[in-house]
Amino acid sequence: MYYSFELDNESKELCTIVTQYGKYQYQRMAMGLKPAPDVAQYYIEKTLHGLKEQGVEVYINNVGLFSNSYEEHMQLIKTVVDRLQEAGFKINPLQCEW
Numbered sequence: 001m002y003y004s005f006e007l008d009n010e011s012k013e014l015c016t017i018v019t020q021y022g023k024y025q026y027q028r029m030a031m032g033l034k035p036a037p038d039v040a041q042y043y044i045e046k047t048l049h050g051l052k053e054q055g056v057e058v059y060i061n062n063v064g065l066f067s068n069s070y071e072e073h074m075q076l077i078k079t080v081v082d083r084l085q086e087a088g089f090k091i092n093p094l095q096c097e098w
Contacts, residue, residue: 001061002036004089005029005043024092048080056080 006028007015015026015033029036040060048056048063054076055066063080067073084091 001040002029002031003091005039043087047083047089051080051083052075
C-alpha cells in the first residue's frame, strides 16, 4: 500500500540513499519510513469517508465490511471497491478474504 503514494521532490531528497555506486532516490513512499502509517491511514480514511456508519472499518491497508444481509454486503463491497479504484488504490484479490 505504501508504494501507492508518490513522494514530492523534498521527500525524495530526504529519502536518498548514497552508496559507492551512486545516489538512489525513492520515488514512492517506502515501508519503514516513520510517517508512512499515518499518511496511509489518512488517505484511506479520506477515500472511504462516510462509510463507517454503513459498516466499514479501516486500519491502514485492512478494510473490514460488516452487513446485515447478503444484498447489503454485495452493495457495500461494490461501493468500497469503486472508491478505492477511483482513488488509485490497487486491490490484490489474493490478499482478500471473503
